Amino acid sequence: MPHGPYPPELLTTAQMARADRLTIESGVAGMALMEKAAAAIAAAATAFLVKTAGRRVLVLCGPGNNGGDGYVAARMLRSQRFKVRVAALVPPESLRGDAREAASTWDGRVEDATSCDFTGVDLVIDALFGTGLARDIDGPAAVLIERLNAWRAETRQKIIAVDIPSGVDGTSGAIRGVAVQADSTVTFFRLKCGHLLLPGRLRCGAISCAHIGIRSTVLQQIAPQTFVNEPDAWGAALRLPSVEGHKYARGHAVVVSGGASHTGAARLAATAALRAGAGLVTLATPQDAVAVNAPALTSVMLRVADGPAGLSALLEDRRKNVVALGPALGVGEDCCALVEAALAPSPEPRAAVLDADVLTSFALAPERLKEAIANAPGPVVLTPHGGEFARLFHGQRWERTLSGAPISKLERTRDAAREVGAVIVFKGPDTVVAAPDGRASILPHATPWLATAGSGDVLTGIVAGLLAQGMEPFAAASCAVWMHAAAAEDFGPGLIADDIINHLPAAWRRLTATQS
Ligand SMILES: NC(=O)C1=CN([C@@H]2O[C@H](COP(=O)(O)OP(=O)(O)OC[C@H]3O[C@@H](n4cnc5c(N)ncnc54)[C@H](O)[C@@H]3O)[C@@H](O)[C@H]2O)[C@H](O)CC1
Ligand SMILES: [K+]
Numbered sequence: 001m002p003h004g005p006y007p008p009e010l011l012t013t014a015q016m017a018r019a020d021r022l023t024i025e026s027g028v029a030g031m032a033l034m035e036k037a038a039a040a041i042a043a044a045a046t047a048f049l050v051k052t053a054g055r056r057v058l059v060l061c062g063p064g065n066n067g068g069d070g071y072v073a074a075r076m077l078r079s080q081r082f083k084v085r086v087a088a089l090v091p092p093e094s095l096r097g098d099a100r101e102a103a104s105t106w107d108g109r110v111e112d113a114t115s116c117d118f119t120g121v122d123l124v125i126d127a128l129f130g131t132g133l134a135r136d137i138d139g140p141a142a143v144l145i146e147r148l149n150a151w152r153a154e155t156r157q158k159i160i161a162v163d164i165p166s167g168v169d170g171t172s173g174a175i176r177g178v179a180v181q182a183d184s185t186v187t188f189f190r191l192k193c194g195h196l197l198l199p200g201r202l203r204c205g206a207i208s209c210a211h212i213g214i215r216s217t218v219l220q221q222i223a224p225q226t227f228v229n230e231p232d233a234w235g236a237a238l239r240l241p242s243v244e245g246h247k248y249a250r251g252h253a254v255v256v257s258g259g260a261s262h263t264g265a266a267r268l269a270a271t272a273a274l275r276a277g278a279g280l281v282t283l284a285t286p287q288d289a290v291a292v293n294a295p296a297l298t299s300v301m302l303r304v305a306d307g308p309a310g311l312s313a314l315l316e317d318r319r320k321n322v323v324a325l326g327p328a329l330g331v332g333e334d335c336c337a338l339v340e341a342a343l344a345p346s347p348e349p350r351a352a353v354l355d356a357d358v359l360t361s362f363a364l365a366p367e368r369l370k371e372a373i374a375n376a377p378g379p380v381v382l383t384p385h386g387g388e389f390a391r392l393f394h395g396q397r398w399e400r401t402l403s404g405a406p407i408s409k410l411e412r413t414r415d416a417a418r419e420v421g422a423v424i425v426f427k428g429p430d431t432v433v434a435a436p437d438g439r440a441s442i443l444p445h446a447t448p449w450l451a452t453a454g455s456g457d458v459l460t461g462i463v464a465g466l467l468a469q470g471m472e473p474f475a476a477a478s479c480a481v482w483m484h485a486a487a488a489e490d491f492g493p494g495l496i497a498d499d500i501i502n503h504l505p506a507a508w509r510r511l512t513a514t515q516s
Contacts, residue, residue, distance in 0.1 A: 038072030040210030054122025068099035070127025173197030237475035250279030251468025265327030269461035276465025326355030454497030
């Protein structure tokens with residue numbers, strides 16, 4: 001699993017290549033970058049070998065600069081008296097540019113990687129393919145990677161990946177044919193999107209990011225729009241309560257409850273909105289559910305709001321600046337009508353969070369949802385999981401471009417956000433948040449315990465609570481996803497949705513510690 005914190009920007013492989021080019025054009029030699037990249041790999045390998053008292057390293061080198069890093073790291077490790085073997089996919093004489101120069105600094109034997117033997121090896125360095133991977137891996141290289149993974153599984157020996165595990169697409173996180181299963185990955189300058197998107201993320205092991213002499217100022221020209229979902233990316237937009245602040249200054253969120261036998265989900269969302277810092281939260285309940293909701297609430301207020309007319313009347317109070325609906329609301333026309341009431345134009349701005357049954361209810365009429373969002377009196381955040389996303393954005397079913405490159409969850413979320421005009425939180429172990437203006441974030445660390453009943457309802461409430469405080473919607477949605485994961489991580493095994501709410505204060509503490 002990845003280890004943070006990381007630099008905030010995430011790059012595509014094309015953006016990384018541009019950062020590399022801009023640096024070389026500014027007068028830094030490509031070989032100097034490669035030497036630093038290799039030094040970071042050699043340091044990671046040394047730390048591992050010293051810890052495990054291992055001595056024998058096998059460096060697998062590919063046909064490009066990723067292989068070049070491998071040759072230089074091999075030389076560095078041998079100078080530290082480790083027993084180093086190099087095995088390559090192509091003969092060193094056939095390499096070009098920096099890779100050729102790098103290979104010329106290795107004066108040892110170069111074995112043929114396709115027939116190399118792993119017996120007795122303590123550590124493998126995977127320098128086969130990096131950000132230049134351009135198509136699916138097949139033939140002898142694929143067989144080699146399969147043999148390598150089988151060796152690791154059998155012997156439990158370790159693999160360090162140079163930049164990215166070979167076979168993982170650095171932009172999309174897709175596996176191109178086969179991919180190395182690494183125990184750790186040392187990348188350079190900035191993480192690539194494919195390090196955090198599944199399935200790539202699961203192939204990386206622990207990720208570290210080394211500085212190799214590329215200045216962050218190159219990012220001004222590249223203008224990346226994707227960020228690691230960590231406080232650095234959105235902390236500046238946080239609205240922390242002030243001592244002299246009134247509760248009304250922290251907003252008033254309304255959460256809409258389902259009918260008498262479906263009330264728990266909305267109560268989870270409402271309580272989470274309060275814990276996320278909303279000044280007041282009202283649960284809007286149908287008359288038939290009052291008797292169920294009333295005894296189950298303390299700090300959350302309760303008001304009757306039957307159907308669209310009831311909700312419109314409740315929302316006439318202009319201080320109610322967020323409405324959240326969807327959890328256990330029931331699928332169908334009644335649900336669509338409630339959403340239209342919630343998004344109806346209003347003289348005061350009001351944000352909305354739409355989740356669960358709302359997303360399914362509009363699956364047959366996405367244009368209708370788009371129109372309601374276009375006329376809404378404030379920003380709208382949609383929080384689909386995979387099934388809801390597929391139902392609502394079924395037009396986006398293509399997995400690859402015409403040239404065969406994989407289309408990632410990141411790009412699909414970004415396209416959907418642009419299309420519908422709302423911030424989209426596409427949930428999952430690699431939750432992506434995207435805004436209509438193209439900004440996106442990817443969660444670097446999720447706990448498997450988050451996949452539990454009611455977890456999504458809590459997330460809806462946290463988004464609503466942060467929006468109530470006036471946080472900018474992309475930042476609010478990203479922050480909510482981070483807090484949700486941080487609370488779950490704080491609780492650990494055995495987590496149920498209520499625990500996420502109860503551990504939000506721990507997430508707040510972690511967050512405020514990063515801000516001071
Ligand atoms: N970007 C930087 O700042 C630095 C990067 N370094 C390292 O260089 C690699 C990227 O190098 P590049 O030469 O562009 O690409 P690769 O080595 O990943 O591979 C290109 C090589 O492989 C062939 N190829 C592509 N796909 C396949 C395939 N499926 N099957 C077979 N062959 C394939 C392609 O034709 C090329 O020949 C980066 O990851 C870093 O490790 C620098 O060392 C430091 C600065
Ligand atoms: K690699």
